[in-house]
Amino acid sequence: MSTADTQWRTRLRVVLVGTTHPGNIGAAARAMKTMGLERLYLVSPERFPCAEATARAAGADDLLAAAVCCDSLAEAVSDCAWAVGTSARSRHIAWPTLDPEGCARQAIAGTADGEVALVFGRERSGLSNAELDLCQAVVHIPTNPAFSSLNLASAVQILAYELSRAGAREPVAPTVEEPAASVEEMERFYVHLEEALRSIGYLDPRAPKLLMRRMRRLYGRARPLESEVSILRGILSATLAQSSR
Amino acid sequence: MSTADTQWRTRLRVVLVGTTHPGNIGAAARAMKTMGLERLYLVSPERFPCAEATARAAGADDLLAAAVCCDSLAEAVSDCAWAVGTSARSRHIAWPTLDPEGCARQAIAGTADGEVALVFGRERSGLSNAELDLCQAVVHIPTNPAFSSLNLASAVQILAYELSRAGAREPVAPTVEEPAASVEEMERFYVHLEEALRSIGYLDPRAPKLLMRRMRRLYGRARPLESEVSILRGILSATLAQSSR
Known part of the structure; x- marks a missing residue:
């Protein structure tokens, strides 16, 4: 107050x-x-x-x-x-x-x-x-x-x-003080995600865009923080490392 | 009323x-x-x-x-x-x-x-x-x-x-969208996610709960639809199949 x-x-x-x-x-x-x-x-x-x-x-x-x-x-x-x-x-x-x-x-x-x-x-x-x-x-x-x-x-x-x-x-201070990921960061994430989905054979080659659109819709709603995108990309890197072994 | x-x-x-x-x-x-x-x-x-x-x-x-x-x-x-x-x-x-x-x-x-x-x-x-x-x-x-x-x-x-x-x-808008995933479905998803994260070696064994809590925050905000949880679990299954090869 x-x-x-x-x-x-x-x-x-x-x-x-x-x-x-x-x-x-x-x-x-x-x-x-x-x-x-x-x-x-x-x-x-x-x-x-x-x-x-x-x-x-x-x-x-x-x-x-x-x-x-x-x-x-x-x-x-x-x-x-x-x-x-x-x-x-x-x-x-x-x-x-x-x-x-x-x-x-x-x-x-x-x-x-x-x-x-x-x-x-x-x-x-x-x-x-x-x-x-x-x-x-x-x-x-x-x-x-x-x-x-x-x-x-x-x-x-x-x-x-x-x-x-x-x-x-004054409005209540936002509780999430970390920055949200920028559009640019999210785009890099989606490129990374698509690559990982291909590597594990999950992306349907007949309709790759449909799945990516649904992923964009899902993650777009969550509005991830920068730190969360880092974690997600860490997971994608680990997935890629695993599947290339 | x-x-x-x-x-x-x-x-x-x-x-x-x-x-x-x-x-x-x-x-x-x-x-x-x-x-x-x-x-x-x-x-x-x-x-x-x-x-x-x-x-x-x-x-x-x-x-x-x-x-x-x-x-x-x-x-x-x-x-x-x-x-x-x-x-x-x-x-x-x-x-x-x-x-x-x-x-x-x-x-x-x-x-x-x-x-x-x-x-x-x-x-x-x-x-x-x-x-x-x-x-x-x-x-x-x-x-x-x-x-x-x-x-x-x-x-x-x-x-x-x-x-x-x-x-x-506010009158409640009629339901137009697909059903959201229930808490129970989300719990099954988190179990599946943790399993996949372990399999690719991403989960820090010293602090497994911290990562899972961050994942819950992220996906909880997105409020996934049932169909989106199906996709996510499909990705996890493909990841697990890949890493066990």
């Missing part, structure tokens, strides 16, 4: 309202920390602090220790420029509803104006309408209509993941 | 390898079901079935009841056209590494060729290199470098979410 990438994180908080199971608080903290989020607010949790929360945090207990406990959602978001509430269902009065990706973009953009809160409701009943009234938008994570029972920490994980994606300015 | 949207789901399986905590199996099943995934394979779980798994499944226990238990990853993916392994760390030899979104797209596209497996390793140690050798690609979920401890069910949740997104976006 670059400095530019981390700046928005300092202005973003996750607010859990009325959480029933302390294990979910710990799991939510862990989900946040894996995605580089650090600021946790808890509104009237049923049990906290709690050993179960610490256990499920699995190393993200620093977030639990620093968590801000509040008596109401109003208190937790009063200083925010933008708050977005999560909702699993449709509401009587339509709040502007975002998908997770759109939510992440708006949240990060919102940090330019001030503090931003992502608000998650109770495991069973979510956020009340009065609580949603304190939010400027609603985010809905699309789920299986026949089974929409997303775990609280899973919902936090998905939104934290989308925030992390949206916040990443 | 439309019919077109659900078709790929019937060809996609989630494989959990050597899961230590049964609670994670249940939570993974729940994560899958919220995103409309249904097919769970378990390779040597430490404890299963288990009340803790059922409790954490929270209504996704039908997935647990239908889960296929296997003794090895090879058994769980032998009939697959494409398998992708999750990895939390970088490896000595670069597997083609996908991000979650790219993985989801390739997985869904792969269902046009046959069965597709998403493979998740052990909580502590992930997948072994030998297990990754059975996969054609690796997916890495970007995490906080200072805290990359993503919970197993959270990793399943993120990838299931990306699959659901990708599935909603």
Whole structure:
């Protein structure tokens, strides 16, 4: 994560309202920390602090220790420029509803104006309408209509993941840093391959081009590295040495 | 979810390898079901079935009841056209590494060729290199470098979410091409290849595994068709016949 990438994180908080199971608080903290989020607010949790929360945090207990406990959602978001509430269902009065990706973009953009809160409701009943009234938008994570029972920490994980994606300015560095073989190197490889296939008597003299075309198609898809072409050509040389014995 | 949207789901399986905590199996099943995934394979779980798994499944226990238990990853993916392994760390030899979104797209596209497996390793140690050798690609979920401890069910949740997104976006193209070689066919090819490399004296007896792993990377990227594997094995047979003369 670059400095530019981390700046928005300092202005973003996750607010859990009325959480029933302390294990979910710990799991939510862990989900946040894996995605580089650090600021946790808890509104009237049923049990906290709690050993179960610490256990499920699995190393993200620093977030639990620093968590801000509040008596109401109003208190937790009063200083925010933008708050977005999560909702699993449709509401009587339509709040502007975002998908997770759109939510992440708006949240990060919102940090330019001030503090931003992502608000998650109770495991069973979510956020009340009065609580949603304190939010400027609603985010809905699309789920299986026949089974929409997303775990609280899973919902936090998905939104934290989308925030992390949206916040990443730079594309992920390629993992293969070695150079790919050039067209020229591949052409030399194909000449070598054809020679070896002849030497072992595999190339059909009636249709040599057909086989070579299929080989080009196969190796072309693999886009070999220089080092891999070296290995392949080593194999061809050994094959030729063997067959000329 | 439309019919077109659900078709790929019937060809996609989630494989959990050597899961230590049964609670994670249940939570993974729940994560899958919220995103409309249904097919769970378990390779040597430490404890299963288990009340803790059922409790954490929270209504996704039908997935647990239908889960296929296997003794090895090879058994769980032998009939697959494409398998992708999750990895939390970088490896000595670069597997083609996908991000979650790219993985989801390739997985869904792969269902046009046959069965597709998403493979998740052990909580502590992930997948072994030998297990990754059975996969054609690796997916890495970007995490906080200072805290990359993503919970197993959270990793399943993120990838299931990306699959659901990708599935909603892109209709799967009808199968036009020939079938891709299965994992089992590729395994037979690698055995044959190793034999041929020995016969021409190319395999370094001090480090035979290293070369074979590089070969797996190369051919795994190409995702050979059944007919291409036939050609390659024909070449190997001709090589062996030549060298035994």
